[in-house]
Amino acid sequence: MKDLQSIKQRFGIIGNHDGLNRAIDIAVQVAPTDLSVLITGESGTGKEVFPHVIHTFSLRKHGPYIAVNCGAIPEGTIDSELFGHEKGAFTGATDSRKGYFEVANGGTIFLDEVAELPLSTQVRLLRVLESGEFIRVGSSKVQKTDVRVITATNVDIVQAVSSGRFREDLFYRLNTVPVRVPPLRERGEDIILLFRKFAVDFAERYRMPAIRPDSQAREMLLNYYWPGNVRQLKNITEQISVIEQEREVNAGMLSHYLPDFQSGRLPVPVRPAEGKGFNTEREILYKVLFDMKSDMHDLKNLVFDLLNAGGEPENLTESGARAARNLFNDSAVRKEAFEPAQPVVVGYGAARESRAIEDTEEVIEESLSLTDREKELIKKALEKNNGKRKFAAAELGISERTLYRKIKEYGLDG
Secondary structure (H helix, E strand, O other), X not given: OHHHHHHHHHHOOOOOOHHHHHHHHHHHHHOOOOOOEEEEOOOOOOOOHHHHHHHHOOOOOOOOEEEEEHHHOOOOOHHHHHHOEOOOOOOOOOOOEOOHHHHOOOOEEEEEOHHHOOHXXXXXXXXXXXXXXXXXXXXXXXXXXXXXXXXXXXXXXXXXXXXXXXXXXXXXXXXXXXXXOOOHHHOOOHHHHHHHHHHHHHHHHHOOOOXXXXXXHHHHHHXXXXXXXXXXXXXXXXXXHHHOOOOEEOHHHHHOOOOOHHHOOOOOOOOOOOOHHHHHHHHHHXXXXXXXXXXXXXXXXXXXXXXXXXXXXXXXXXXXXXXXXXXXXXXXXXXXXXXXXXXXXXXXXHHHHHHXXXXXXXXXXXXXXXXXXXXXHHHHHHHHOOOOHHHHHHHHOOOHHHHHHHHHHHOOOO
């Protein structure tokens, strides 16, 4: 732990979170090797510190260290920047130029935002990693370089591989040793430590007393989502130090600098994984049954309107007739899904109309028993899978524990 603290002091790393300590430990352990390291983490988490740690504790510490932001270099010149170019290779190339891989020979090169590299440049980079060879733009001469490559990205690089924006073989070559830097919102009390450190730094810079948060402000700091991570916390601390006259920061004051605080760590309702498929099926069944019941009520009203209009279909308006046809067609389709086919006689006599409506109402009432439907589905699933509850549960989309409870509840274990 003493060595870890000395490393933190040397590189200005603040915090005691387990994830942060783990990242530092991996960086120190892998430093003496020449393995490629991929550092992942959100923007503003401080990923750029770890390449310095790796280079400092490596055998290349006396060699050059070059950091390159791949996202800040235009696509048309990135190859020239990394691998160099010959005179006349393109418009404006008035002289030959060494690239970063040539200049960093014997040392370390850090490629930040590596996921922003164009696919053509990714091919060149893969060749350097595998054989140490590269070719300048506009040249046919193969050159060699001995460089330790460290990369970083704030995007989901696995998703970039899936979408074809990043080469899979290059990803596995770069990801020999992964280092994950945790976001600020996961680091708990580290947020308060960083706030105090930044407050002291800005107090010294601007020659004023340091700001300090009260208990409510501390809670706000700990519960905020921090989309900008450490960089955002540093900027907010500087703003409060310069703008506010009071040196004690309260919740009201802090809320002006965290306008979206309410969208931070609010509880999000999450449906349990257990029973997810069964709940979905139940919702579908509810929707179908209630839609069918609504259609039947509309149909009954249309028939009564027809009877009141004189019992003749031609007395019905064109829109009413079209609605009636649609209701009959839709209802017939839904009805076939839940009951055997039956002859339905719809006439214009009052007795026959009343009988047809009564029969329909009776069928709907029987269909609305979800308990019977649920019990029937479980029985069918068990019969289909020869009583094997594990496979029956999988087919129903529920857990075995839920299936056991349902079987006992419905008396199906006999």
